[in-house]
């Protein structure tokens with residue numbers, strides 16, 4: 001059997017915080033415990049928010065953490081060709097459509113819908129399910145947008161995708177740290193319909209998080225995706241895309257999250273939990289491990 005391969009896949013669109021440190025260190029530990037590889041991937045498809053300075057600072061933080069970097073690093077911004085090909089495969093299956101509603105139009109649609117006590121469905125991240133252009137635009141307006149240079153998103157027709165697959169899907173969920181790394185996997189049922197028609201690409205970006213993550217986990221030969229519990233439900237979307245694109249399915253291991261003093265998930269914009277500021281305040285590795293309960 002080949003060696004397990006783990007990866008840490010941050011986006012250089014802000015500074016790493018304690019949650020990233022936990023994720024990176026758990027991946028390194030699991031890779032060591034299972035005699036596996038540890039790979040880094042920079043998820044920098046958002047070319048406006050991800051900058052070379054933030055990338056350099058992120059690599060400095062990882063160096064401080066003692067995370068070993070296997071070269072070459074995979075940068076998603078240099079792999080657009082691969083995502084384009086995957087997108088074409090899905091288009092050839094007839095499962096992709098151009099969606100023209102702007103975020104503001106979706107918000108207004110949902111607010112109108114909910115005025116009389118009805119509830120519009122939300123995806124597991126809390127975003128409204130895409131209502132479809134026809135819910136808001138007349139046929140004339142739809143045609144006008146399609147023939148103009150209006151912005152659009154390319155979305156997966158989830159209902160058609162699920163009927164094309166035609167069987168229930170699941171994923172293997174393993175433990176993320178300590179002895180649990182060696183426990184048998186659980187099978188988790190995929191619930192992708194709850195996501196609605198997810199975005200696969202946009203007019204100016206030939207990919208999205210969901211599309212590039214499955215393409216790259218396959219390209220890097222990742223056998224074990226160890227990431228935060230905040231991405232647990234997204235795994236349903238990833239399994240659907242793997243199935244449609246005929247990609248191997250890794251094992252998933254979703255780890256605990258580090259919460260802020262307010263009980264919420266940490267964000268890249270909160271300064272007081274960024275690794276850089278903690279380092280500047282003199283935090284040692286031992287203190288970091290204590291804070292992360294490692």
Ligand code: GLU
Nearest residue numbers: 009010011043213227231
């Ligand atoms: N790039 C994602 C993030 O920074 C992680 C993606 C993943 O681990 O699947 O949250």
